[in-house]
Amino acid sequence: MTPQHRGSAPAPARVPAWTVVALAAGTAAALAAAAGAIVTALMSKAIVTPSEPVDDVKVLGYDEEADVVSLSVTADSILPGVYSLRFSGDTGHARLGEVREVADGVVRRTVLKVDYGDLRAARAGRISGWFFIHPREFDVPVDEVEVFTPVGPAPAWFVPPAPEASGAPSTRWVIQVHGRGVRRGETIRAVPVFREAGYSSLHISYRNDGEAPRSHDGKYALGDTEWQDLDAALTYAVDHGATDVVLMGWSMGGAITLQAMGRAVHRDIVRAIVLESPAVDWHDVLRFHGRARHVPELIGDAAFATITHRWGGIVTGQDQPLDLDRLDFVKRSAEVDVPVLILHSDDDGYVPSTGSRQLAEARPDLVTLVPFSVARHTKLWNYDRAAWNRAIARFLEELAL
Known part of the structure; x- marks a missing residue:
């Protein structure tokens, strides 16, 4: 044994190399898990939180x-x-x-x-694509009205149809439902084609859109609660003489419209549905956005779990979890019970057209798809007004037969 010199420090203990590697690996794993949790939380919140559009x-x-x-x-x-x-x-x-x-x-x-x-x-x-500011730009009468929704009175525009020879008020209405992150002005483009077909138009707002009242949690439910505001609009239409209603939904408004088809109190007077760039299957839409942002599929699945389980409200602030399966009308295609016209561009860039195509393939008896190729998201009217108006006018003519 080598003698220890007086006053010298003891030799440091030698740490096995495998211990260093294990500690480093454990730290890296912990950091990766923490990063994954943060990304999951951010993605979950982004899905349900209203946000302002970005100047891009x-x-x-x-x-x-x-x-x-x-x-x-x-x-x-x-x-x-x-x-x-x-x-x-x-x-x-x-x-x-x-x-x-x-x-x-x-x-x-x-x-x-x-x-x-x-x-x-x-x-x-x-x-x-939201081209017009107010329906009065078409030189038509417009009433500012309120729809009494479960979260409070929500502003809406009412536009009567072109006068009929009989002078009798029209009992045919269309209710226009705008998409995520915009307001009812998005739907003004549809006034002329429906007015000329003899429809009264009701352009509604709904919870958390910046015009209608906030819900308690202030979060989007992707159609899973917003349909109640459309249901209130249907009640408004019935109270004012409507007997035959077409629902038109744009983007997330499409999801709202499809929910109302099966859940609204007055669903029996819904004659048909028109969908513009609609969110038909939110699983598909959210995975599309995850891929576009290079989010690993595992984190995307974790975000789905967060927004669809009650415990996720701690992260997102939701009062109630979402039911993405209930919002999936590809899976629920058998429940479509009225004629549906879908207008969707294959280069949408925000809501992929795959859900629309799959729904049309599953229900060719009731669903008609008019595809565009380079019109992007909710800009089909802007890209080709003639084709857009022609498709809707023909659909409405066939309903009248």
């Missing part, structure tokens, strides 16, 4: 004399057709015409009108 297009210049705006090239900014440019955090609104030129990452578009805001000072905005 750069405004590079505005030539007021030539009525031309220069924008960065995105999938939406180069679409043919007419669109809104909502700019500077929704403080400005301009209407855009056709593309004039695309070169060097810049698209130049005709400016049809600047409704409000300073486009010269704008630096960013977003392209929207």
Whole structure:
């Protein structure tokens, strides 16, 4: 044995290499688990929490004399057709015409009108299919009304049909249901085609959309509770003489509409449904968004579990868990009991058209799909007004036979 020198420190204990590796692995696993939990929580909250749209297009210049705006090239900014440019955090609104030129990452578009805001000072905005501001732009009578929903009175627009020779009020109504993150103005584009077909139009708001009252938790339920506000709108229509109602849902409004078809008190007067870029199967929609953001499928599944179980409310703030299976009308296609017209673009970019196609394939007896190819999400009217109006007009004519 080697003698220890007086005053020298004891030799440090040697830690086996396998212990160091195990500790490092355990720490890495713990960090990965924590990161996964954070991402799951963020994804879960994002699914059910209303949020403001993001200005994702750069405004590079505005030539007021030539009525031309220069924008960065995105999938939406180069679409043919007419669109809104909502700019500077929704403080400005301009209407855009056709593309004039695309070169060097810049698209130049005709400016049809600047409704409000300073486009010269704008630096960013977003392209929207929500083209009109108010139904009165069609030079038609409009009443501001209230629908008494379970969460309180919600504002709506009522537009009567074109006058009939008999002068009798129309008993045929359409109730328009807007999508996620927008307001009832999204649905104004449908006024002319329904009005000309003899329908009264009711354009509603619903809980947590920024116009109607908040629910207790202030969260989206992807249609699982919002249908109650549409049910209240059906009651309003019945109380004002409606006997024959078409429901039209846009994006998440499609999910709301499909829920009302089977759950509303007055579902017996729902004659047909029109769907624009609809969310037919939320599993499909949410997985699409997860893939687009490179979220591992395991985390996506964990987020689904969070929003569909009562314990998940601790993370998301939901009062009640969601039932994604109840919201899946591909699985529930046998329950479709009225004619359905679906308008959907295969390059939607927000709500994939797969659910719409699968529903049409499952129920060819009642579901008619009119596919578009390059119209993106809820911009089908903007891309090809003639085809959009023609499809709806033909559908309404067939209902009248």
